[in-house]
Amino acid sequence: MKEIRIEENQIHITWRIEDNGDIKLMHFSAEPFCRESVSAESIPERFPFVGMNLSGFDRPYERHGNGYSVTAPGYRMKYLGHEDTKNEQGRLLVFHTVDEKTKVHLFSYMQFYRALSVVRIWHRAENRGDSAQTLEYLSNFYYEGLEKEGSLPRDAKMKLWIPHNSWQRELNWKCYTFAELGLGQVQPDSRQRSSNLVRVSNTGNWSSKEYLPMGFVENTQTNTGIFWQIEHNGSWHWEIGEQNGHLYLALGGPNETYSHWYKELKPKESFETVTAAVGVTAEGFDDAIGTLTRYRRRIRRRNRDNEKLPVIFNDYMNCLWGDPTAEKEFPMIKAAAEAGCEYYCIDAGWYADGGWWDNVGEWEVSRLRFPEGLKQVTDYIKSFGMVPGLWIEPEVMGIHCRKALEVPDDWFFVRHGKRVYDRSRFQLDYRNPKVREYMTAVVDKLVNEYGAGYLKTDYNIEPGIGTEIYADSPGDGMLMHERCYLAWLESLWEKYPELVIENCSSGGLRMDYAILSRCSIQSTSDQDDYLRYAVIAANAPTGVTPEQAAVWAYPMNHEEELSAEELREETVFNMVNAMLLRIHQSGHLLSLDEIRKRLVKEGIRVYKSIRGDIQHMVPFWPLGIADEADVWVSLGLKSEEKAYLAVWKRMEGAGEIKLPVEERLIRGRKVEIRCIYPTEGDIDYEYDHLKKVIRIRTCRKRMGRLFRIDFIEN
Numbered sequence: 001m002k003e004i005r006i007e008e009n010q011i012h013i014t015w016r017i018e019d020n021g022d023i024k025l026m027h028f029s030a031e032p033f034c035r036e037s038v039s040a041e042s043i044p045e046r047f048p049f050v051g052m053n054l055s056g057f058d059r060p061y062e063r064h065g066n067g068y069s070v071t072a073p074g075y076r077m078k079y080l081g082h083e084d085t086k087n088e089q090g091r092l093l094v095f096h097t098v099d100e101k102t103k104v105h106l107f108s109y110m111q112f113y114r115a116l117s118v119v120r121i122w123h124r125a126e127n128r129g130d131s132a133q134t135l136e137y138l139s140n141f142y143y144e145g146l147e148k149e150g151s152l153p154r155d156a157k158m159k160l161w162i163p164h165n166s167w168q169r170e171l172n173w174k175c176y177t178f179a180e181l182g183l184g185q186v187q188p189d190s191r192q193r194s195s196n197l198v199r200v201s202n203t204g205n206w207s208s209k210e211y212l213p214m215g216f217v218e219n220t221q222t223n224t225g226i227f228w229q230i231e232h233n234g235s236w237h238w239e240i241g242e243q244n245g246h247l248y249l250a251l252g253g254p255n256e257t258y259s260h261w262y263k264e265l266k267p268k269e270s271f272e273t274v275t276a277a278v279g280v281t282a283e284g285f286d287d288a289i290g291t292l293t294r295y296r297r298r299i300r301r302r303n304r305d306n307e308k309l310p311v312i313f314n315d316y317m318n319c320l321w322g323d324p325t326a327e328k329e330f331p332m333i334k335a336a337a338e339a340g341c342e343y344y345c346i347d348a349g350w351y352a353d354g355g356w357w358d359n360v361g362e363w364e365v366s367r368l369r370f371p372e373g374l375k376q377v378t379d380y381i382k383s384f385g386m387v388p389g390l391w392i393e394p395e396v397m398g399i400h401c402r403k404a405l406e407v408p409d410d411w412f413f414v415r416h417g418k419r420v421y422d423r424s425r426f427q428l429d430y431r432n433p434k435v436r437e438y439m440t441a442v443v444d445k446l447v448n449e450y451g452a453g454y455l456k457t458d459y460n461i462e463p464g465i466g467t468e469i470y471a472d473s474p475g476d477g478m479l480m481h482e483r484c485y486l487a488w489l490e491s492l493w494e495k496y497p498e499l500v501i502e503n504c505s506s507g508g509l510r511m512d513y514a515i516l517s518r519c520s521i522q523s524t525s526d527q528d529d530y531l532r533y534a535v536i537a538a539n540a541p542t543g544v545t546p547e548q549a550a551v552w553a554y555p556m557n558h559e560e561e562l563s564a565e566e567l568r569e570e571t572v573f574n575m576v577n578a579m580l581l582r583i584h585q586s587g588h589l590l591s592l593d594e595i596r597k598r599l600v601k602e603g604i605r606v607y608k609s610i611r612g613d614i615q616h617m618v619p620f621w622p623l624g625i626a627d628e629a630d631v632w633v634s635l636g637l638k639s640e641e642k643a644y645l646a647v648w649k650r651m652e653g654a655g656e657i658k659l660p661v662e663e664r665l666i667r668g669r670k671v672e673i674r675c676i677y678p679t680e681g682d683i684d685y686e687y688d689h690l691k692k693v694i695r696i697r698t699c700r701k702r703m704g705r706l707f708r709i710d711f712i713e714n
Contacts, residue, residue: 004082005033005605007090009141010117011280015049021078023097025049026300028143028223030117030280037148038246045075046244049095050123051076051139051252054102055262066257067197068137068250069243073099077106089298090114104265118279118295120231124272134333134472135263136256140230140276144248144488146240150221154178154247155185157221161285162200162241163212163542168527170508171212171539173625183242201237201261205395205427205478206462206505207512212543213238216288217249223547225281227288231299232274233514234482235259235465235574251276254475260465261475274514278363281666285625289542290618295512296545297615301493305500305520306547309582309611311340311604312521314456316347317528317586318554322356324349325369329377335589337384339597340604343387343500344381350374358424361397361404363442365450378451389454389500390446394439395485396425396461411435413467413481415474420463427463430484431470431477440491447496456523459505482514488516495613502550508536511543521582522548530554530574531702534648537577538626538635541619545636547611553580553603554587555596569702571596572678573648575603576704579677580614580637580646583607601677606677606706610644613637617644622659622694632657643709644676645694652701659694661709666692670710 003026004015014027024047025521027033045060052058052074059072077097085092091112098105105128111120121141126418127133147154155178164172178184181198196214200211207213214235218225228251230236235254240247253274254261263271277295281288300306313336320328324346336344349356353368365374378388397404397412402411404426411434413427420427428435446452466478492499502513504523515520527533533552555571562570571592578584583604589597617637622645626633631653636645643665647657661671673687673694683705684697696705 006093007032007204008112010282011112011113011119016047017079023049023077023079023095027145027148028226028278028280029149029270030282031222032229034438035387038145044652045070047144048075048077048142049097050074050077050106050108051137051142051250051527052125052135052254053137054104055134055136065197066199067239068142068252068255069241069248071137073102073104074139074142078326079506089161098385102131102133103127104133113295113298113353116279116291116295116298117657118277118291119577120275120299121276122273122275124270125265126270127267127302132264132266135265135271137252138271138273139250139252140273141228141251141278142248143226144243145247146217146226146247147219148246149219149224154220155186157219158247159218159220160198161216161218161469163214164210165208165508165511166210167506167509168532170525170527170536171512171543172628174540178247183240184384191352197239197241199237199258201235201258203235204462204464205234205482206459206509207233207236207514208543213512214543214650216285219282223282223284225284225288226278226468227281227292228276228278229292229513230274230276231513231517232482233486233510234478235261235467236274238640251278254479256473256475260473261479263476264471264472271460272556277513281640286620288351290620293541293545293618296516299513299517300545301518301520302669303520304498306545308385308613309547310342311583311607311612312343312454312550313339313341313386313585314345314347314389315586317584318553318556319586320347321590322348326377330380330530331590333377333381333384333386337386337606338587339585339589339601340608341585342386343389344386345391345454345456346377347391348458350390358398359400360425361391361401363446365390374450382451387453387500388451389456390450390452391458392446394441394442394458395428395430395459397428397627399426400548404423405562407434410469412478413463414469415464415467421469422461422463425461426521426566427461429477430481430488436484436491437487439488443492454500454502456502456504459510486514489515508543516544516548520548523550523584524581525552527552528554530556530570531650532628533577534573534633534704535626535628535630536619536651537581538633538646538648540581541635542625542638546581546619547615548616549581549611550584551581552586553578553600555589555592555600557588557591567593567596568599569700569704571599572603572681573702573704575600576648576677576706578645579603579607579610579706580635580644603677604678610676610708613642614640620665622661623657625629634659641711643711645707645709647696647707649698649703653700656695656697659692659696661692663692668714670714672710673707675705676708
């Protein structure tokens with residue numbers, strides 16, 4: 001028996017190689033390995049390095065249920081060796097293991113990143129045997145022993161953070177004990193095992209329609225934790241269960257049990273998993289998200305958009321509501337330019353004379369809406385120095401689209417011999433080269449004829465488990481489609497390097513770092529209540545880097561009578577929602593009075609003065625992650641020298657709030673704070689040097705403010 005120990009960027013990892021060649025992952029933590037923390041129960045299947053199910057093999061041991069606690073032949077993989085090399089990102093480990101019975105070889109890649117406590121993991125399975133094998137499950141990461149550190153019972157120290165996500169309720173994090181999730185301790189540590197699981201899955205093409213593909217488990221006694229994100233734009237699954245007296249974590253992409261995926265590997269064929277990032281922290285939730293933020297910047301396609309952070313006006317929200325015409329656009333374009341916007345996006349409806357939902361797909365401009373053509377309008381946008389943008393939904397065709405009636409079924413997802421319908425749309429299949437050619441020609445027209453430099457790519461259907469044609473399983477067809485769609489996006493940037501593509505899926509229902517490692521900007525929500533949007537905006541940097549997180553700022557059109565003060569505060573609140581992220585300006589600017597127009601313009605001017613910092617900062621939450629029930633909400637972005645802090649009061653409640661400033665942020669320096677937006681207005685605030693808190697007081701029912709904090713050496 002021998003051990004392989006790695007300490008890289010504060011990540012401590014230990015593998016054990018048994019005398020018979022079995023490879024065990026014994027430890028993955030921010031703390032060093034302590035042998036005494038491992039359960040004394042000795043069974044051969046404990047601590048597997050990988051989870052892998054092939055059809056037709058017995059899964060030993062007991063009480064699997066629908067979990068992946070012991071997989072076959074995953075538990076019996078034999079170690080053949082590993083490579084340890086350096087590359088431009090950092091350290092790369094590649095482990096080579098084999099199942100001796102099937103001759104399926106596994107290459108397990110672990111990419112470390114300099115100065116980051118996170119590792120990117122993926123596997124490649126190769127069938128080197130003489131018989132075909134059917135792959136039902138292959139994990140990205142499998143680790144048994146989440147609760148090892150600390151002396152307290154696990155129920156007294158372990159918590160799990162789960163990011164719930166749904167339409168207009170995006171980025172809704174909740175913290176649970178395992179007992180609250182039905183996984184409380186009922187047996188001694190050495191015996192605890194059951195088929196009960198905490199399962200978080202996505203099945204389908206909306207990758208974040210119920211949850212973000214990430215999570216965080218923390219040990220409150222030792223302040224250590226493990227965090228993760230699964231980097232896939234489709235089906236994925238993670239689970240935490242009990243085995244061998246320990247809690248285990250298993251991450252993966254699609255699988256047979258939860259997403260109708262399996263893949264036949266004929267001799268000499270191979271399969272590569274999606275990627276996942278797993279990291280450790282010894283400083284809690286904010287540090288975990290800070291590390292993920294830096295990591296996301298490392299893996300992202302380099303682009304000028306995330307360096308410049310231009311201000312985008314989109315004519316949809318609280319503005320034209322998908323009913324654009326040339327007559328309406330011309331004055332709005334001028335108003336957006338005067339406010340300081342740099343991109344102007346014409347949203348849905350430009351391609352249809354009337355109702356457009358079920359006939360999208362041809363992407364020809366409506367001459368009824370734009371009698372002189374769309375180029376007249378995009379040229380007008382350019383005349384103000386702005387870049388034109390257009391809304392498009394490139395993965396669907398409406399059931400009444402003429403093109404959909406002309407092309408064969410293999411342009412679309414098919415199940416049970418029928419095209420897949422959802423919300424009166426067909427799902428295009430990007431495995432088909434003719435589909436890719438057609439949509440590339442559409443983009444060519446938008447860019448070359450209409451002058452678009454910005455595409456808002458929306459996606460408003462959920463086609464379910466996948467497609468059956470030309471695939472081993474519906475999930476297999478969908479996974480191949482999703483990979484082809486990503487390749488198609490990359491082909492667009494090869495042709496048009498400066499083209500900005502926004503990822504939108506009914507707001508934030510496909511928020512993942514398969515797409516966001518490519519697209520430079522992500523719609524965070526379709527939420528049309530600015531008071532509720534503050535919660536989404538405050539939590540946005542958990543799921544996406546601040547410079548990629550598009551947040552609507554839409555001064556409202558009010559039917560009820562409001563005072564001048566109420567209108568002013570509503571406008572300021574709206575602008576603060578977006579000012580630490582990416583401004584998606586909207587609202588019917590023409591209907592605003594001069595005071596409110598000046599506030600919008602001032603907000604954009606202040607944003608331009610700080611946006612150069614945003615792309616380098618990491619988030620923090622002085623009041624903790626925001627919740628819909630919170631009266632006060634805050635979001636901070638910090639660097640070594642300064643921080644910006646957005647603070648909102650959302651409803652009637654306490655008129656004073658104290659926001660702690662951590663010592664590790666201050667580090668013995670003098671702290672100066674000032675309100676930078678709005679620059680005019682009465683707001684009572686101060687920094688208490690003794691108690692190290694920021695005090696803010698107001699008699700207003702609702703309020704939003706943006707502060708700058710400077711840390712000055714004494």
